[in-house]
Amino acid sequence: MDDLHRDSAAALIAKARATGRIPVVKSFFDEPTFTATHVVHDPATRKAAIIDSVLDFDQPSGRTGHASADAIVDYVRREGLTVEWQIETHAHADHLSAAPYLQAKLGGQIVIGRHIETVQTVFGAIFNEDERFARDGSQFDRLMADGERFMLGEIEGMVLHTPGHTPACMVWIIGDALFTGDTLFMPDYGTARADFPGGDARTLYRSIQRLLSLPGDTRLFLCHDYKAPGRDSFAWETTIAAERTANVHVHEGVDEDQFVAMREARDKTLSMPRLILPSIQVNMRAGHFPEPEANGTRYLKLPLDTL
Template identity: 45%
Template sequence: MTDKTAPIRHSPSTGPNSPDVWGIYEPDTGSIQYVCADLATRQAALIDVVWNFDPQSYATSEESLEQVLDLVTREGLEVAWILDTHPHADHFMASARLKNRLGAPTAIGEKVRDIAGLWRDIYHAPDAFDPDRDFDRLFADGETFRLGEMDVRVMLSPGHTLGSITYVCGDAAFVHDTLMHVDVGTARCDFPGGTAAQLWRSIEDILALPAETRLFVGHDYGADGRDAPAWEAAVAEHRASNPHVKEGTRREDWIALREERDATLPLPDRMLAALQVNLRGGRLPAAEADGHHYLKLPVNKF
């Protein structure tokens, strides 16, 4: 059953070179899934869509991706791209399953190759993960591609992971796990390959976009004084009031704040399962002789 209770919010086009954007909240992981559409052609990109996974039973389900596809059908959109910003630590990516359903190409940043190398060592699986096989496109920093009549630009935005990317489509930027909502702050950067110094530079680049640019973040876990999830704010709003990186914040103060905060955070409960799926483009390892799939988990490495 599709989860009809998960919030959906529409951010309409503001004019020429401005896409329609829908954000679809996934409550189990606080993830935001996006549909970005060119109104002129009705072509759409699906960004960071979730394949549901229960960390207690290790069962998967498709409620979230079905909700995304219901929206695509309802709005009369044609999916041209299936995009991810990075290999997620908190959920399975739905990219491979969406490709099987829709036939559209999948893409992620080219530094996923480096992330795959890092996690091969962590899992002691030297022959695992082939991003060139499992994704249709690996985007370089600064590369552009077309969504209908609109150009989409890729920005390398490391820090949360060493290969995270931001997609900039007109006046919309999908900034994944860099910023949190404007009343919360910034995202963690303590996973393997992530650093606070890199994340600071990435956020500086994002906040150098035009002031009216709509920034769409990857997660929301709520905030004091706010009941509903939220994920969109303009560059100007972040510059003015984001409690971590507003105008006047010093780099060294933010790095100290971020590293102190990250030291208190537990490992995401889906992370060690999710990375070995997401580094296969959202595929489980090959089934074994009994027809079932099995994951490999490192002990005492974290």
């Protein structure tokens, strides 16, 4: 995200406040994966977006379920919303996307940042995918570029490329609300890891600094929460000002070298996410499973001694 896009984002947020075009946000928290899914809508037109949905997945049995997604379906129908967007902030490594299921039930384009092509190339090699797996993002309905604008009803939105956690991370701004994906957590928990293939701590720091320069009263909605030590409840909403002043990893006064040293040392202590191997294989396909084999069954691979 360059300075021009950052300034345009700040202007968009200010305009939303000035005109009163403020989205309503309803969040659904999936405790097994510590994931917050956000349903965002324009109260004037009832047009909606679903951000970072969760497909229930029991890894020992390989069975999928839709209880989490069906709670969203029930809410959307009860509120009389029309879904225009099924948004992925990035190709998640900790849960499987329910976007195709929700699209079938509710409609809306499945959309992600165009740098998903980089993720598909990297993980296509890791999983030894053959030529049937396209690496051009064509599994998604739309790919968004840094600084691109879109509308949710009468509310203007904009996407900002924020690499570092993954090459394809995008922050989505809708009115005065910013959806960060994994880039930032609650101030008392910190920031995303940067040790996945294609991740980089220095790049993450620079992405975060551009976000922290946005208006302080901007609402931030996070994709995950793990309850920092001393906190008894899950939380997924904060502000730019709170992150700027109190984020335990990247508050004001923490310079780039300090952050990189902390982030790289911390990442070395972290184990891989429990669902990373099934999640990436599905999410890099826009939430779809691999094609069935000759016996009609779909399979996910388990590469040994790779990650």
